[in-house]
Amino acid sequence: MKKKAEICPMDFSRFLEQQLLQIKKKNLYRERPVIPEGVVNFSSNDYLGLKDCKKTKKLLIDNIEKLSLGSGASALVSGYHPVQKQLEEELSCIKESESCIVVGSGYLANTGLIQAVVVEGSVIFSDQLNHASIIDGIRLSKAKREIYRHLDMDHLEDCLKKHKDATLKFIVTDGVFSMEGDIAPLKEIKYLADRYGAVIIVDDAHSTGILGGGKGTLFHFGLKPDENIIQMGTLSKAVGSYGAFICGSKKLIEYLVNRMRTQIFSTALSPVQNFISLSNLKVMMEESFRREKVIELSQKLYNLAEKEGIELNYHGTPILTFITGSEEKALYIRDKLLGDGLFVQAIRPPTVPEGTARLRITLSFNLTENDINLLVKSLKKAVESYHG
Ligand SMILES: Cc1ncc(COP(=O)(O)O)c(C=O)c1O
Secondary structure, three states: OOOOOOOOHHHHHHHHHHHHHHHHHOOOOOOOOOOOOOOEEOOOOOOOOOOOOHHHHHHHHHHHHHOOOOOOOEHHHHHOOHHHHHHHHHHHHHHOOOEEEEEOOHHHHHHHHHHHHOOOOOEEEEEOOOOHHHHHHHHHOOOEEEEEOOOOHHHHHHHHHHOOOOOOEEEEEEOEOOOOOOEOOHHHHHHHHHHHOOEEEEEOOOOOOOOHHHOOHHHHOOOOOOOOEEEEEEOOOOOOOOOEEEEEOHHHHHHHHHHOHHHHOOEOOOHHHHHHHHHHHHHHHHOHHHHHHHHHHHHHHHHHHHHOOOOOEOOOOOEEEEEEEOHHHHHHHHHHHHHOOEEOOEEOOOOOOOOOEEEEEEOOOOOOHHHHHHHHHHHHHHHHHOOO
C-alpha cells in the first residue's frame, strides 16, 4: 500500500518561503505602501477629491446619532436600512434605470452578478483587459466564454457569429479600463449586441462621476439604458466612499435579490457608509467643476510630458500610463519619483499583461498645476537616469 505523504507545518512554511522568493526574483513582490505625509499622491482613484468632502463630513456629524454603525445582517435577513433604499433610488435616478441594488464592493458586484445571470448554456463575451473581478465572475459561472481582443469590434463580431444560436449572450466590458484609461466603444458594442441579441454589462467603476456628465459611459455616448443593458459601478472611486451598485430593470434587480450569492451571503454595508455615499453622490452630480478640472489637468499633464519628450498614454480620462515594459524599470522610476516627494505606483503583472509593466498615473481634483509640473520634471529626470 502506498504511504500517505506526510504534511507537517514545516512544509507549508517552506512553500510560502519559496513562493515569496520566486515573486521577489521576478520583481513582482508587492507591499501595501503607506503614503508618507507630505508626498503628492498620483495613485488614488479619488478622482473628484470627495473622499475628504467637507460637506459630507459636516452632514455626517449632524446625523451620526441617528445612524447605526453597522447594518447588523445581510440585506435579506434584517440589514436593509432605509438609507440603502434611498441610495439605490438616487443611483437609479442618476443612471436612469428602473431599479438598483447596492452591494459591499465592486468585486462582490461583478462576481455575484455574472455568476447569477450568466447561467449554464449561455455565452459571455469579455474584453481581454477587463477587470479581475469580471474575470473571476466568469470563472465562477458555468457558461461558455469568449475573450475578444481589447476594443476589437471585428473580433467581438466574429465571436458573436460563432455562437449566434446560443440562447443567452452577454457582452461584458469595463467602461473606462482601469489600467489603461481608455474607453470602451459602447456605441459599436450596442450595435453588435442588438444585432446578435446580447445583453450588455458595463462596468462603470472608473466612468461614474467622470464621463457623461458624471452619469457614466452610456451617457458619454448618448445611449439610453434599456432592459438589455446592465450598468454596474463602484462607490469607492469618484464617489469617494465604499460599496458598489448594479442598475437595470426591475426584473433584473428582483432576480439578483433572489439569486446573487454575494449579496445573499454577505452582510449589508453599514448605514454610515451608505449615508456617506448618498451625500457624496449628490455633491458629485452638483459640482460639475470637479470633473471639468480633473480632465483639464489630465490634458495638461499629457501636453507637458509630450513637450518634454515623455510619451504618456492619454484617452480623455484621469488615468494616464507610462509603459516601461520591464518591471524593474517601473520600480526604479517609482522609487526615484518617491525620492522627489511624488507617489506613482508601478503596476506589474498579473494586474497588467506580461511585458507591459507601467506607471499608472491617476489625477485628482485636489492636485494643482504645480504638482503636474513637478511630476513631469521628476519623470524626465528618472527616465534619463535609468540605464537598465
Ligand atoms: C473596473 C473595476 N471594476 C471593479 C473594481 C472593484 O471594485 P472594488 O474596489 O469596489 O471592489 C475595480 C477596482 O478595483 C475596477 O477598477
